[in-house]
Amino acid sequence: MTLLPEGNPRLPEHINHSNEHPLREFLKLLATVVVALTALAFAISLLAQWLSPYIPFRWEASAAFIVDDAVEQEFGTPAFEPEQQRALAELGQRLLLADRAAAAAAGRSEGLDIPDEAFSFQLVESEVANAFASLGARIFVTGSLIGSVSSENALAMVLAHEIAHVRYRHPIRSSSSALVLQVAMSAILDDASQAMLEGLLSGTGYLTAMSFSRRMELEADERALATLVKHYGHSFGADEFFRTVADAGADSRWLEFTRTHPNAERRLQVIEQSIRETVPEPASPPALAPLPPPLQAAPAL
Amino acid sequence: MESLLQIGVFLLLLGAGYFFGRRAEARHYRSIRAGEDRLRHILVLTDRLPPPGMLQDRPCMVNGNVVISVDFFKTIVAGLRNLVGGNISAYESLLDRARREAILRMQQEAADLGARAVINMKFETSRISGSAGSAVGAVEVLAYGTALVAPR
Numbered sequence: 008m009t010l011l012p013e014g015n016p017r018l019p020e021h022i023n024h025s026n027e028h029p030l031r032e033f034l035k036l037l038a039t040v041v042v043a044l045t046a047l048a049f050a051i052s053l054l055a056q057w058l059s060p061y062i063p064f065r066w067e068a069s070a071a072f073i074v075d076d077a078v079e080q081e082f083g084t085p086a087f088e089p090e091q092q093r094a095l096a097e098l099g100q101r102l103l104l105a106d107r108a109a110a111a112a113a114g115r116s117e118g119l120d121i122p123d124e125a126f127s128f129q130l131v132e133s134e135v136a137n138a139f140a141s142l143g144a145r146i147f148v149t150g151s152l153i154g155s156v157s158s159e160n161a162l163a164m165v166l167a168h169e170i171a172h173v174r175y176r177h178p179i180r181s182s183s184s185a186l187v188l189q190v191a192m193s194a195i196l197d198d199a200s201q202a203m204l205e206g207l208l209s210g211t212g213y214l215t216a217m218s219f220s221r222r223m224e225l226e227a228d229e230r231a232l233a234t235l236v237k238h239y240g241h242s243f244g245a246d247e248f249f250r251t252v253a254d255a256g257a258d259s260r261w262l263e264f265t266r267t268h269p270n271a272e273r274r275l276q277v278i279e280q281s282i283r284e285t286v287p288e289p290a291s292p293p294a295l296a297p298l299p300p301p302l303q304a305a306p307a308l
Numbered sequence: 309m310e311s312l313l314q315i316g317v318f319l320l321l322l323g324a325g326y327f328f329g330r331r332a333e334a335r336h337y338r339s340i341r342a343g344e345d346r347l348r349h350i351l352v353l354t355d356r357l358p359p360p361g362m363l364q365d366r367p368c369m370v371n372g373n374v375v376i377s378v379d380f381f382k383t384i385v386a387g388l389r390n391l392v393g394g395n396i397s398a399y400e401s402l403l404d405r406a407r408r409e410a411i412l413r414m415q416q417e418a419a420d421l422g423a424r425a426v427i428n429m430k431f432e433t434s435r436i437s438g439s440a441g442s443a444v445g446a447v448e449v450l451a452y453g454t455a456l457v458a459p460r
Binding site: 010011012023030032036043195 | 361372381388398400
């Protein structure tokens with residue numbers, strides 16, 4: 008009987024539970040996880056961008072029907088005349104030849120393995136003036152963009168720029184980076200956190216209105232200018248569209264374009280530099296080619 | 309915009325979970341310590357057999373049951389821990405409170421029966437999931453044993 012205690016002992020606290028302040032623990036954990044996930048995202052993104060150009064174009068082309076579906080969903084069936092579509096495609100094909108010639112002259116060979124026949128140039132309807140290149144050498148131009156340029160040279164600059172994106176495999180690099188990242192996140196995080204993270208990263212629009220990096224845009228501009236000079240002998244008139252964008256500033260109709268094409272000011276500078284170099288007498292600039300007749304009737308902004 | 313709203317709601321829930329959770333926990337610990345002081349005279353032992361001196365006591369089963377829920381803040385911290393690894397101290401304090409509260413309730417039952425000790429005490433813990441998904445809804449702890457009532 009004397010072996011039994013009088014009552015249950017008062018046991019010390021904080022053996023079975025921690026004394027650490029919960030906020031401190033939370034912040035430490037959060038910092039660790041955020042840093043780790045960011046580093047992982049960065050690494051995955053770099054890896055995807057480095058490896059994806061090795062995916063043969065044939066494979067990219069065979070999966071390109073998803074782009075057509077996405078465009079159909081976003082823009083609906085376009086109501087343009089077949090002559091308008093043909094006029095755009097014909098200009099596109101001419102520029103493809105010029106691009107090849109310019110690349111051959113400069114001794115460059117990137118993207119020349121993509122056959123010219125694989126390229127498709129299509130008009131889509133939208134209130135926003137925009138042009139984008141997507142997977143499978145699909146190039147889309149909105150009717151509003153046609154309406155906002157006054158010469159074939161300006162339109163050619165836009166088309167040549169998109170052609171350059173395709174030649175440099177920018178669509179697959181950009182979209183595979185986003186896609187692989189999403190897959191990795193869904194493998195690590197549970198559904199609830201993943202939904203939240205997706206909201207944060209706003210992963211929409213990887214097939215239409217793809218966002219390329221500034222470097223990609225400048226590279227595409229450089230190649231496009233070389234194509235224009237090959238085709239027209241100069242790059243006068245190439246700045247029209249970019250000037251319109253720069254002037255429009257925060258106009259809501261242009262927001263979509265500026266959101267996916269950052270750096271308009273800098274790009275304009277590069278184009279102007281090219282114009283200065285290729286137009287020997289600024290006082291008497293060369294004549295600009297007019298838009299192909301079927302495209303002159305496109306809706307103006 | 310939508311993602312900003314999502315983040316805002318999340319932070320609000322997190323803040324509410326933290327604030328109310330901490331208050332509830334502090335209050336609970338205070339009541340647990342008070343209860344432990346009050347019921348200190350009801351011995352709780354894990355021995356299987358009655359101690360000598362209580363061999364003539366009338367045995368009786370007693371149990372104490374408690375269900376405690378996890379607040380949102382704890383759930384998020386646990387989620388982060390699941391990525392990084394290590395003790396989930398948020399849940400540790402939860403279970404500590406639950407166990408001690410369950411023992412108190414068992415002691416209370418024993419006291420109501422006029423018992424002076426509870427032997428062969430054991431625990432059972434189970435999870436009560438609230439909503440589907442990873443969030444732990446609540447945890448239930450049952451403490452049961454044999455109360456020994458002194459003979460008249």
